[in-house]
Amino acid sequence: xxxxxxxxxxxxxxxxxxxxxxxxxxxxxxxxxxxxxxxxxxxxxxxxxxxxxxxxxxxxxxxxxxxxxxxxxxxxxxxxxxxxxxxxxxxxxxxxxxxxxxxxxxxxxxxxxxxxxxxxxxxxxxxxxxxxxxxxxxxxxxxxxxxxxxxxxxxxxx
Amino acid sequence: xxxxxxxxxxxxxxxxxxxxxxxxxxxxxxxxxxxxxxxxxxxxxxxxxxxxxxxxxxxxxxxxxxxxxxxxxxxxxxxxxxxxxxxxxxxxxxxxxxxxxxxxxxxxxxxxxxxxxxxxxxxxxxxxxxxxxxxxxxxxxxxxxxxxxxxxxxxxxxxxxxxxxxxxx
Numbered sequence: 001x002x003x004x005x006x007x008x009x010x011x012x013x014x015x016x017x018x019x020x021x022x023x024x025x026x027x028x029x030x031x032x033x034x035x036x037x038x039x040x041x042x043x044x045x046x047x048x049x050x051x052x053x054x055x056x057x058x059x060x061x062x063x064x065x066x067x068x069x070x071x072x073x074x075x076x077x078x079x080x081x082x083x084x085x086x087x088x089x090x091x092x093x094x095x096x097x098x099x100x101x102x103x104x105x106x107x108x109x110x111x112x113x114x115x116x117x118x119x120x121x122x123x124x125x126x127x128x129x130x131x132x133x134x135x136x137x138x139x140x141x142x143x144x145x146x147x148x149x150x151x152x153x154x155x156x157x158x
Numbered sequence: 159x160x161x162x163x164x165x166x167x168x169x170x171x172x173x174x175x176x177x178x179x180x181x182x183x184x185x186x187x188x189x190x191x192x193x194x195x196x197x198x199x200x201x202x203x204x205x206x207x208x209x210x211x212x213x214x215x216x217x218x219x220x221x222x223x224x225x226x227x228x229x230x231x232x233x234x235x236x237x238x239x240x241x242x243x244x245x246x247x248x249x250x251x252x253x254x255x256x257x258x259x260x261x262x263x264x265x266x267x268x269x270x271x272x273x274x275x276x277x278x279x280x281x282x283x284x285x286x287x288x289x290x291x292x293x294x295x296x297x298x299x300x301x302x303x304x305x306x307x308x309x310x311x312x313x314x315x316x317x318x319x320x321x322x323x324x325x326x327x
Contacts, residue, residue: 069296072289079286102237109234115200130241137244145247145254154255156327158262158271 068104075101086149094148095138103131225310229288232281275325283324284317 075097082090110123142148190198250257266274291309294300300309 069293072293076286076290098240102233102240105233106237109230115197116204117197133248134241134244137246137248138240141244141247141254151254154258156275158258 064104071097071101071104082149086147086153088142088147090149091142091147092139095135095142099131099135099138102134103127221310222306225288225313229285229292232285236281236285272325275327276321279321279324280317283320284313287313287316287320 078090078094078097082094106127107124110120110127114120114123138148141151145151146154247254291300291313294309300306
């Protein structure tokens with residue numbers, strides 16, 4: 001779940017309230033230096049390991065979140081397009097989009113309910129295998145059989 | 159790093175003063191990460207064999223709660239169905255039309271076929287409409303409680319109507 005930081009909490013009220021919100025403490029903003037010449041009151045200067053350099057966290061989770069939403073919108077658009085213009089291109093696009101959307105969705109379910117380092121690893125590995133097999137099976141069906149669009153049309157005609 | 163900052167905040171040190179801005183640029187890892195803390199929590203509970211507090215058995219159910227878990231349920235079910243279809247395509251010897259004819263030859267009544275079509279159409283429409291509602295939330299709109307209920311009922315009604323309409327196609 002993404003933590004949405006509303007812009008109004010950053011503007012208007014200055015930086016002070018920010019430092020008392022634990023969600024932001026991991027990524028602090030740099031306060032402006034007004035008196036550069038004043039000697040530092042604290043003498044202890046601890047040096048960080050590179051990995052903990054303030055402000056330079058990984059954007060992987062945020063990008064993943066955005067990717068999930070973009071894919072959802074893409075999949076939404078594919079529905080009517082596949083209905084009005086069925087084709088092998090739509091078959092394979094649908095196969096890819098459906099598999100990835102499902103993979104990321106089940107991934108979130110596993111993250112919510114599976115706890116413990118090894119269990120998480122096993123669950124995610126199994127999901128990866130399942131998604132790979134699913135995509136392979138759908139592509140096989142598209143290539144050797146009628147394809148997804150035609151299959152749905154045929155199913156509904158009975 | 160967060161622990162360091164919180165300790166200072168507790169002692170009344172205001173970090174927005176200029177001379178302290180250097181602190182969080184050079185901070186040593188003094189505590190555990192959130193992930194480590196989470197895992198410790200779960201490990202301790204399993205180790206001590208603690209029973210889980212009643213939650214879904216005692217908390218009053220609400221429409222938003224039910225819609226949320228239905229969204230998850232339909233998602234998992236649809237994903238499972240697609241995976242099952244894909245595995246069947248790889249494993250079963252006959253062609254798709256062959257198996258369709260097999261189902262045809264069972265001569266199931268029109269009502270059961272309509273019911274089956276509704277059974278397929280409903281999870282797809284509900285998950286799609288509620289998905290749009292989720293995207294609406296993602297752009298920050300519709301969080302007021304009356305709005306949550308309004309959009310929720312709209313999704314339910316639209317899903318039923320769409321599924322019935324599609325089942326008649």
